[in-house]
Amino acid sequence: MAEAIMEGVIKTNKWQANLITIKNRSNSGRLKELQTKYGVIPAPTIKKAVSDAEIIILAVKPKDASQAVKSLEPFIQKEQLIISVMAGISTGTITEWTNNENPVLRAMPNTSASIGYSATALSKGISASDVHVQKAVELFETIGTVTLVPEDKLHIVTGLSGSGPAYIYYIAEAMQKAAEELSLSHEEAKTLISQTLLGASLMLKNTSESPIELRKKVTSPGGTTEAGIGKLDQYQVHDAFIACIKKAVRRSEELGNIK
Ligand SMILES: NC(=O)C1=CN([C@@H]2O[C@H](COP(=O)(O)OP(=O)(O)OC[C@H]3O[C@@H](n4cnc5c(N)ncnc54)[C@H](OP(=O)(O)O)[C@@H]3O)[C@@H](O)[C@H]2O)C=CC1
Numbered sequence: 403m404a405e406a407i408m409e410g411v412i413k414t415n416k417w418q419a420n421l422i423t424i425k426n427r428s429n430s431g432r433l434k435e436l437q438t439k440y441g442v443i444p445a446p447t448i449k450k451a452v453s454d455a456e457i458i459i460l461a462v463k464p465k466d467a468s469q470a471v472k473s474l475e476p477f478i479q480k481e482q483l484i485i486s487v488m489a490g491i492s493t494g495t496i497t498e499w500t501n502n503e504n505p506v507l508r509a510m511p512n513t514s515a516s517i518g519y520s521a522t523a524l525s526k527g528i529s530a531s532d533v534h535v536q537k538a539v540e541l542f543e544t545i546g547t548v549t550l551v552p553e554d555k556l557h558i559v560t561g562l563s564g565s566g567p568a569y570i571y572y573i574a575e576a577m578q579k580a581a582e583e584l585s586l587s588h589e590e591a592k593t594l595i596s597q598t599l600l601g602a603s604l605m606l607k608n609t610s611e612s613p614i615e616l617r618k619k620v621t622s623p624g625g626t627t628e629a630g631i632g633k634l635d636q637y638q639v640h641d642a643f644i645a646c647i648k649k650a651v652r653r654s655e656e657l658g659n660i661k
């Protein structure tokens with residue numbers, strides 16, 4: 403996720419790559435690769451990574467979060483803005499782990515950040531001000547849209563739009579498999595599927611019509627769409643998607659209980 407954010411941000415030319423410092427746990431080859439690809443600067447130590455930063459972005463897996471965030475504690479300076487993209491983990495927990503009163507915000511972007519199309523939601527912790535929120539909005543608007551939500555809604559956002567690209571890729575995988583089984587070439591199928599998803603997405607975004615209205619327009623009585631959707635209904639795909647999102651939301655809540 404950190405790569406998707408840095409790729410998107412650098413592409414806009416609003417943020418210089420050589421002002422972005424990166425640090426991971428142990429994979430130095432990966433840091434070198436990112437340096438070569440984007441011109442960002444690997445930090446040899448956590449101290450170096452943190453000390454001069456205006457904004458610290460936390461993007462480790464929730465299972466590693468406690469150890470990673472606590473390791474920053476000795477080096478964090480007053481006024482540094484901390485932004486976490488970690489699923490589930492609250493601003494309150496991050497404040498506890500860093501043992502200071504620094505402003506903490508949470509962002510839930512998605513991997514479409516790498517091409518400037520993230521749907522990011524932002525929430526602020528109690529020590530963050532509107533000025534901090536504005537700074538984060540400016541940052542995340544370089545990689546897509548930003549929606550401000552109260553922190554207790556971030557679990558929902560995580561299950562919906564944080565994980566969301568994967569649900570769409572799951573559908574795309576099935577469409578691709580069907581097309582190839584039915585003898586379209588890989589490239590023919592890919593072009594048709596990606597443009598279909600893009601067009602449908604732009605229709606949702608740019609018209610005032612609801613998904614159900616748009617779907618009805620495609621569905622001629624007695625036609626192919628009706629036959630196809632009948633099969634989806636038979637497999638209860640609609641209900642399965644609702645269950646999928648609710649399950650992902652619950653998982654975000656569980657991740658938030660990590661100590
Ligand atoms: N992937 C996604 O679509 C999204 C992910 N997120 C959130 O982003 C976070 C990262 O997810 P993702 O990018 O998929 O995970 P990755 O496994 O790809 O990246 C995690 C990174 O954390 C580093 N790391 C682990 N422990 C430490 C530590 N103690 N100190 C410094 N660095 C450490 C790892 O370094 P090393 O490789 O050296 O171990 C690795 O570079 C998660 O919290 C997730 O919830 C949010 C929105 C979307």
Ligand SMILES: O=C(O)[C@@H]1CCC=N1
Nearest residue numbers: 489560561564565566
């Ligand atoms: O799968 C995950 O836990 C992360 C959070 C949202 C998307 N990926």
